[in-house]
Amino acid sequence: MPRLLAVDENLNKRIAAELKRRGRNARSIAELKLRGKKDPELLEALLALDPDCVLITGDDAMPATHAEDLARLRPTIAIVLPWDPNSSLEEPEWEHEIVQKWAHLVEAQPSGTVYRYSPSGRRKWTKRRRPPRLV
Numbered sequence: 817m818p819r820l821l822a823v824d825e826n827l828n829k830r831i832a833a834e835l836k837r838r839g840r841n842a843r844s845i846a847e848l849k850l851r852g853k854k855d856p857e858l859l860e861a862l863l864a865l866d867p868d869c870v871l872i873t874g875d876d877a878m879p880a881t882h883a884e885d886l887a888r889l890r891p892t893i894a895i896v897l898p899w900d901p902n903s904s905l906e907e908p909e910w911e912h913e914i915v916q917k918w919a920h921l922v923e924a925q926p927s928g929t930v931y932r933y934s935p936s937g938r939r940k941w942t943k944r945r946r947p948p949r950l951v
Contacts, residue, residue, distance in 0.1 A: 824874065
């Protein structure tokens with residue numbers, strides 16, 4: 817079975833459905849019956865469910881906020897770059913566009929890594945010192 821892509825509650829719930837429609841093994845956090853869990857508990861539950869899963873989230877602060885948990889658990893996380901209000905896209909379209917465009921890379925992301933995905937590609941997550949500049 818293809819790698820599980822778990823779509824976090826902070827992203828549009830339609831993203832998981834669209835990924836499934838396109839043949840990806842995607843589930844929303846609600847579908848996985850993990851709604852309402854705090855990040856450390858969510859990561860532990862996801863890894864217990866499928867150690868190779870990828871959490872797709874819009875929480876760009878998660879790696880900094882939960883650095884100890886990430887170091888201990890080594891989850892695979894795909895972060896959607898926060899919405900740019902200067903973009904021609906509305907926030908739900910922004911999230912959808914990024915996830916759909918890079919789903920193949922998210923699915924192949926190396927285990928235990930954290931990447932930030934943007935309209936122009938992906939990079940290893942680093943703490944931001946200033947708001948993102950879009951190309």
